[in-house]
Amino acid sequence: MEKVKVAILGSGNIGTDLLIKILRSEYLECSLFIGRNLSSRGMSKAVSLGVKVSDQGIDAIVKDPKCCEIVFDCTSAMSHEKHAPIFKELGIVAIDLTPAKLGPFCIPAINLEDTIGEMNVNMITCGGQASIPLAWVIGQTQKNVEYVEVVSTISSKSAGPATRLNLDEYIETTEKGVQMYSGCPKTKAILNLNPAEPCIDMQTTVYAKVPKPDMKALHKGVEEMIAKIRRYVPSYDLVVPPTYENDRIIMTIRVRGLGDFLPTYAGNLDIINCAAIAVAEEFAKSLAAQRG
Amino acid sequence: MKNVIISDATLRDGSHAIAHQLTKENIAEYAKAADKAGIPIVEVGHGNGLGASSVQVGLSLLSDVEMLETARENLTRSKLGIHVIPGFATVRKDLEVAFKLGVDVVRVASHCTEADVTERHISATREHGKEAYGVLMMSHMASKEVLLDEGLKMQSYGAEALIIMDSAGAYLPDDVEDRISHLVANLNIPVGFHAHNNLGMGIANSLTALKAGAQLLDGAARGFGAGAGNAQLEVLVAVLEKMGYHTGIELYPLLDAADLVEKKIMKVVPSISSSSLVSGLAGVFSAFSKHVAAAAKEYGVDPRDIFFELGRRRVVGGQEDKIVEVAMELRDGKVRGAHAE
Amino acid sequence: MQNKIAMLRSDCAEVLASQVERLAPLKNQLVYVTGGTGFVGTWLAEMVSYLNDDHGFGTRLILAARDLDAFRAKAPHLAARADLELVSQDVRYLRELPEGVNYLVHAAATPDNRQHASDPIGSMETITRGTANLLDAAMKLPDLKKILNLSSGQIYGRQRIDEARIPETRPGTLSCDSIMSVYPEAKRYAETLCCAYWSLYKIPVVTARPFAFMGPYQGLDKPWAINNFFRDALKDATIRIIGNGLPERSYLYPSDMAAWLLAILVDGTPGHAYNVGSPTGVTLGDLAEKIKRYAQSSSIIEIRRMNDDRSRFIPDDTQCRKTLGLQVTVGIDEALQRSVRWLKTIA
Numbered sequence: 001m002e003k004v005k006v007a008i009l010g011s012g013n014i015g016t017d018l019l020i021k022i023l024r025s026e027y028l029e030c031s032l033f034i035g036r037n038l039s040s041r042g043m044s045k046a047v048s049l050g051v052k053v054s055d056q057g058i059d060a061i062v063k064d065p066k067c068c069e070i071v072f073d074c075t076s077a078m079s080h081e082k083h084a085p086i087f088k089e090l091g092i093v094a095i096d097l098t099p100a101k102l103g104p105f106c107i108p109a110i111n112l113e114d115t116i117g118e119m120n121v122n123m124i125t126c127g128g129q130a131s132i133p134l135a136w137v138i139g140q141t142q143k144n145v146e147y148v149e150v151v152s153t154i155s156s157k158s159a160g161p162a163t164r165l166n167l168d169e170y171i172e173t174t175e176k177g178v179q180m181y182s183g184c185p186k187t188k189a190i191l192n193l194n195p196a197e198p199c200i201d202m203q204t205t206v207y208a209k210v211p212k213p214d215m216k217a218l219h220k221g222v223e224e225m226i227a228k229i230r231r232y233v234p235s236y237d238l239v240v241p242p243t244y245e246n247d248r249i250i251m252t253i254r255v256r257g258l259g260d261f262l263p264t265y266a267g268n269l270d271i272i273n274c275a276a277i278a279v280a281e282e283f284a285k286s287l288a289a290q291r292g
Numbered sequence: 293m294k295n296v297i298i299s300d301a302t303l304r305d306g307s308h309a310i311a312h313q314l315t316k317e318n319i320a321e322y323a324k325a326a327d328k329a330g331i332p333i334v335e336v337g338h339g340n341g342l343g344a345s346s347v348q349v350g351l352s353l354l355s356d357v358e359m360l361e362t363a364r365e366n367l368t369r370s371k372l373g374i375h376v377i378p379g380f381a382t383v384r385k386d387l388e389v390a391f392k393l394g395v396d397v398v399r400v401a402s403h404c405t406e407a408d409v410t411e412r413h414i415s416a417t418r419e420h421g422k423e424a425y426g427v428l429m430m431s432h433m434a435s436k437e438v439l440l441d442e443g444l445k446m447q448s449y450g451a452e453a454l455i456i457m458d459s460a461g462a463y464l465p466d467d468v469e470d471r472i473s474h475l476v477a478n479l480n481i482p483v484g485f486h487a488h489n490n491l492g493m494g495i496a497n498s499l500t501a502l503k504a505g506a507q508l509l510d511g512a513a514r515g516f517g518a519g520a521g522n523a524q525l526e527v528l529v530a531v532l533e534k535m536g537y538h539t540g541i542e543l544y545p546l547l548d549a550a551d552l553v554e555k556k557i558m559k560v561v562p563s564i565s566s567s568s569l570v571s572g573l574a575g576v577f578s579a580f581s582k583h584v585a586a587a588a589k590e591y592g593v594d595p596r597d598i599f600f601e602l603g604r605r606r607v608v609g610g611q612e613d614k615i616v617e618v619a620m621e622l623r624d625g626k627v628r629g630a631h632a633e
Numbered sequence: 634m635q636n637k638i639a640m641l642r643s644d645c646a647e648v649l650a651s652q653v654e655r656l657a658p659l660k661n662q663l664v665y666v667t668g669g670t671g672f673v674g675t676w677l678a679e680m681v682s683y684l685n686d687d688h689g690f691g692t693r694l695i696l697a698a699r700d701l702d703a704f705r706a707k708a709p710h711l712a713a714r715a716d717l718e719l720v721s722q723d724v725r726y727l728r729e730l731p732e733g734v735n736y737l738v739h740a741a742a743t744p745d746n747r748q749h750a751s752d753p754i755g756s757m758e759t760i761t762r763g764t765a766n767l768l769d770a771a772m773k774l775p776d777l778k779k780i781l782n783l784s785s786g787q788i789y790g791r792q793r794i795d796e797a798r799i800p801e802t803r804p805g806t807l808s809c810d811s812i813m814s815v816y817p818e819a820k821r822y823a824e825t826l827c828c829a830y831w832s833l834y835k836i837p838v839v840t841a842r843p844f845a846f847m848g849p850y851q852g853l854d855k856p857w858a859i860n861n862f863f864r865d866a867l868k869d870a871t872i873r874i875i876g877n878g879l880p881e882r883s884y885l886y887p888s889d890m891a892a893w894l895l896a897i898l899v900d901g902t903p904g905h906a907y908n909v910g911s912p913t914g915v916t917l918g919d920l921a922e923k924i925k926r927y928a929q930s931s932s933i934i935e936i937r938r939m940n941d942d943r944s945r946f947i948p949d950d951t952q953c954r955k956t957l958g959l960q961v962t963v964g965i966d967e968a969l970q971r972s973v974r975w976l977k978t979i980a
Contacts, residue, residue, distance in 0.1 A: 055726070147347070151610075153610075161751055161752035161754075167378050167382075168383055168384065172382060172384070190348055190380055190610065191379045192611055193379070193406045193409065193608075194403075194606070195405040203613075205613035207347040207348065239617055240617050243620075246586055250347075250616055252616075408750065411747050411750070411751050414856075415854070419864075421865050441812050444750065444812050445750040448749065480875075481875060481940075482939040507939055
């Protein structure tokens with residue numbers, strides 16, 4: 001099958017890590033890696049990998065709209081708001097890794113198929129990619145879910161100035177995502193930064209208040225979900241299996257990154273990249289099917 | 293005579309001690325009593341502050357709105373203070389509500405190395421014309437150089453004071469002297485100290501901070517606070533006055549307020565229990581104590597082993613979920629109690 | 634809106650009354666301003682608009698910045714002008730400048746100290762790389778007459794206690810190992826870089842070192858003492874001063890600032906640096922009193938005396954006064970009264 005051409009807009013850590021992952025894909029080919037500064041670390045990495053680069057930002061796509069069918073936007077929410085109408089006009093599918101929330105949310109393990117045909121897909125937040133699948137399982141297997149809470153702890157080093165400044169948006173977006181997928185109107189998201197050295201891996205705990213929990217169904221649902229997620233995030237591990245104690249359900253997962261461009265402790269960033277690629281590959285497969 | 297500004301954490305840090313189950317009557321009665329005593333700042337809320345009621349750190353009986361409204365109605369002289377941790381509370385969802393309810397002092401807190409998450413909360417507080425303090429929690433986990441760097445950030449954001457919290461009750465007086473004097477010498481804003489009593493140093497460390505140049509001190513009536521409790525407020529005030537400092541607080545009404553807490557609010561008077569002492573030695577967030585006790589019971593392990601293991605993993609405030617994980621690992625023999633043999 | 638524009642216009646007319654002739658070299662020239670939508674850029678645009686409308690200067694202005702929408706929102710009357718062009722640009726990635734540029738004003742970099750603390754690396758990069766990019770691009774301009782590099786009064790560090798005002802010749806007292814030095818150290822580097830380009834390539838670059846300003850277009854969001862005083866006074870809330878109220882600062886009204894900057898752009902000697910700020914100090918205590926009075930506020934001023942800071946931060950304006958013939962036309966009292974009027978108009 002012929003690979004589908006994708007462009008990556010944003011040459012920071014996320015974009016560069018995404019590039020390395022895409023180079024391994026059977027379905028995707030990175031035809032253009034776009035940043036602003038040719039001497040940046042991400043750009044020189046791309047050049048060393050033999051990938052075509054541009055430092056023209058969004059203009060690179062405007063000038064050559066045929067360069068790709070899918071674009072990963074790894075810039076910022078503010079920039080994505082400007083980019084989105086351009087992608088739409090050019091007929092390019094946008095996979096949005098910023099918190100701009102313009103398109104429908106996607107968690108590949110839950111609603112990958114639903115996003116096919118959308119022109120703009122939002123990847124929610126890194127914590128959301130880790131916690132929402134478990135919240136969804138709770139919603140699917142339990143009756144009368146009263147409350148769902150997700151707590152993520154990430155290493156301080158993996159949170160740059162933009163993440164820190166946008167903590168409020170992270171929390172509110174994650175809460176909204178948990179609500180949507182669990183079906184429970186009462187949710188809470190918490191984010192901790194931990195400065196320990198060596199850096200800790202991302203860890204996410206999901207709690208739920210359920211009057212009469214069906215733990216058997218929950219265990220089965222969680223096991224299946226983890227198997228599904230592992231297809232695109234290989235190191236998504238259950239640390240505390242679903243447990244009912246002190247009137248609450250608790251379970252904890254840990255995500256280690258693959259260590260491509262981002263260090264392994266940045267599992268929080270790795271998971272959103274893996275999820276974004278899963279979406280793009282699904283698009284690629286459906287395009288291939290359409291074209292016979 | 294030198295002035296010291298006393299901030300009363302009874303109705304906030306004390307929440308930890310009763311699993312955040314303060315009632316409206318508790319708040320109304322104590323706020324009235326504190327106000328009568330002329331305590332400058334009365335903090336109210338969930339132990340982890342605004343927007344923190346959660347399964348992770350404990351669900352509170354009352355909502356933030358109920359707590360703040362009740363306190364506001366009963367404070368005339370004293371300022372109403374709140375504690376707020378970015379990552380739990382957002383500006384839009386939580387802080388703006390608190391501004392409307394009439395808080396006066398907003399103490400924006402972060403783990404001691406993460407001050408840059410406080411920029412928006414401090415800015416929003418200043419833009420609303422409220423007093424903003426920066427608070428560095430678990431400060432024993434950072435060197436004085438790091439604390440200064442983080443304090444300078446908070447000062448840049450508009451913090452009008454920097455409060456150093458010994459959240460784990462892990463300091464000895466020399467640690468306090470070393471850090472506070474460095475901060476006082478290099479910051480433009482006044483420095484404050486918040487003690488915990490795990491090693492029995494609550495009052496001693498507060499006085500050391502003062503001698504090192506601190507101008508604000510936190511305390512709680514009868515020491516009503518997380519773990520082994522805080523610096524005991526009435527003792528602190530009495531000692532300060534004896535030493536010739538001016539707090540503006542009247543003794544008899546203060547003692548009445550403390551008696552009220554003991555009779556009406558606290559279930560037991562805080563003491564340095566074995567596990568609190570271990571918590572202080574291990575440098576673990578004091579507010580973990582109730583959660584650790586519950587997990588130790590649930591999984592049949594020694595709470596002291598949980599504390600030492602949490603300390604070894606350098607767990608920070610807000611990471612209460614680690615307690616269950618560690619308790620399970622101890623139960624399953626994946627880790628061994630460090631001091632078991 | 635009309636009221637606001639009229640206020641700005643009369644401010645411009647007042648300070649430029651004696652300067653129109655000396656600014657004649659700007660006639661029919663193309664002026665490019667980096668960071669052009671900020672406080673300085675917006676005031677330069679007000680000035681140029683006035684010179685074009687009332688004195689037929691025919692000067693064209695390009696304001697380049699990252700966030701143009703904020704400018705369109707705060708100054709729609711400027712954004713709509715035919716003699717003014719807005720260009721979206723991040724100076725960190727600037728490579729080329731329009732060929733016809735005659736004058737360059739380098740005003741990119743925010744003085745917001747919150748941002749310096751939270752994004753120290755990005756803040757330094759904007760200044761260091763941005764200035765290098767600008768100078769490189771400027772080398773290729775065939776008709777370039779002058780570059781005005783905006784540095785900062787902060788490059789001096791703390792003012793000496795025995796000195797009433799800081800002259801341009803004073804070497805700084807900055808320590809380079811503090812998060813607080815991120816902005817001023819980068820600004821020092823940028824000044825030295827300008828000096829290097831001037832020395833090696835004779836690029837005509839002159840430096841201005843702005844101090845503090847107060848007046849229209851100054852947002853009150855930054856946590857600076859004077860902003861808090863205004864904000865609290867206008868709400869009749871308590872005005873809090875942590876220290877003893879004795880530190881002395883000075884504030885220049887922005888129409889004077891803009892007029893001075895244009896004069897330095899035209900007549901400043903390349904290779905030189907000029908302080909831009911008011912030489913008249915005012916203690917924070919007096920400043921709060923004045924603002925309270927002019928805002929007709931019932932605020933209480935609470936001086937807490939929690940530190941013994943008696944610092945001073947006041948520029949020596951001798952160079953601008955003696956060699957460029959500039960002066961302060963709007964004194965502190967008038968500046969504060971006009972600021973109150975402005976803040977009430979936009980509220």
